[in-house]
Amino acid sequence: MCSHCSSEKQNLYEHVQEAVAFLKNNISKVPTVGIICGSGLGSIADTLINPIFIRYEEVPHFPVAKVDGHEGRIVVGELNRRFAICMQGRAHYHDGYPLWKCTIPVRVMQGLGITHLIITNAVGAINPNYEVGDILIVKDHLDLMGLTGTSPISGLDDDRLGPKFLTVTDAYDKEMIKVAKLTAEKLGITDIVREGALTCVGGPCFETVTECRMLRLLGVDAVGMSNVPEVIVARHCGLTVLSFCLVTNMGNLDHESCEAISHASVIDVGARRSEVIKKFVEGIVQNI
Ligand SMILES: O=P(O)(O)O[C@H]1O[C@H](CO)[C@@H](O)[C@H]1O
Numbered sequence: 001m002c003s004h005c006s007s008e009k010q011n012l013y014e015h016v017q018e019a020v021a022f023l024k025n026n027i028s029k030v031p032t033v034g035i036i037c038g039s040g041l042g043s044i045a046d047t048l049i050n051p052i053f054i055r056y057e058e059v060p061h062f063p064v065a066k067v068d069g070h071e072g073r074i075v076v077g078e079l080n081r082r083f084a085i086c087m088q089g090r091a092h093y094h095d096g097y098p099l100w101k102c103t104i105p106v107r108v109m110q111g112l113g114i115t116h117l118i119i120t121n122a123v124g125a126i127n128p129n130y131e132v133g134d135i136l137i138v139k140d141h142l143d144l145m146g147l148t149g150t151s152p153i154s155g156l157d158d159d160r161l162g163p164k165f166l167t168v169t170d171a172y173d174k175e176m177i178k179v180a181k182l183t184a185e186k187l188g189i190t191d192i193v194r195e196g197a198l199t200c201v202g203g204p205c206f207e208t209v210t211e212c213r214m215l216r217l218l219g220v221d222a223v224g225m226s227n228v229p230e231v232i233v234a235r236h237c238g239l240t241v242l243s244f245c246l247v248t249n250m251g252n253l254d255h256e257s258c259e260a261i262s263h264a265s266v267i268d269v270g271a272r273r274s275e276v277i278k279k280f281v282e283g284i285v286q287n288i
């Protein structure tokens with residue numbers, strides 16, 4: 001790690017407080033719900049009434065989103081009689097940020113007052129029974145990055161940020177999952193809603209056939225390049241979490257039928273599902 005990054009990491013708590021103080025000066029009310037929008041899912045923020053926009057570049061110590069389809073701004077506003085804060089886009093590990101930095105927005109939202117966080121992302125399906133356009137409610141994860149030594153909470157050594165060791169077997173809140181499933185029933189979309197296990201890889205390469213086959217053997221249903229580190233940090237700072245993914249492509253499990261995956265098609269699937277996803281999030285927020 002460069003000396004600049006390590007001093008930034010050592011001062012993470014103070015930097016989060018600075019970002020929180022900046023945002024408190026720009027936001028009139030305390031948000032209670034946070035939402036992180038994945039690739040192509042930024043339209044979730046359109047559901048906020050009387051929105052205020054703040055670009056990530058303006059917020060001290062915030063990591064800046066670098067990927068197309070990630071607007072890179074905070075949107076705050078009313079959502080179903082709640083005051084919500086939405087991250088319209090995120091920074092990724094493959095953008096060149098360490099995971100403790102990618103996840104600063106989670107800590108900042110917690111510092112502002114949210115209790116519940118909805119984390120979304122785009123994923124490739126590893127479960128061959130899934131289809132493009134499905135919504136996957138995450139009930140567990142395989143933290144491949146953490147298992148191999150890259151956790152967003154390693155080496156923080158600061159009790160103010162959270163405990164050194166963390167249990168994440170209960171990370172995916174059962175009540176929130178129940179609310180999400182009930183919302184799917186009310187919307188009549190249970191045929192496209194799945195429940196399963198997610199893994200996060202470093203990217204930015206989409207997985208090869210051999211990698212997808214390995215992930216299938218390891219028992220995961222979908223693979224993405226985000227979400228899991230944010231869930232870990234959200235639990236590290238005591239938030240109640242719901243995580244769901246949009247299946248934007250099938251993982252390639254077979255050399256013969258192997259198809260190229262592009263970021264443009266990932267965004268396109270998000271756009272095509274945007275009305276359903278917006279109603280899904282609105283319904284969930286109404287019932288938490
Ligand atoms: O995880 P989100 O932000 O949805 O973005 C996903 O989309 C991109 C690939 O198309 C990758 O950045 C992957 O992580």
Ligand code: HPA
Nearest residue numbers: 122123124223224225266
């Ligand atoms: O197939 C994928 N793999 C990893 N991340 C992704 N994000 C969208 N699709 C994918």
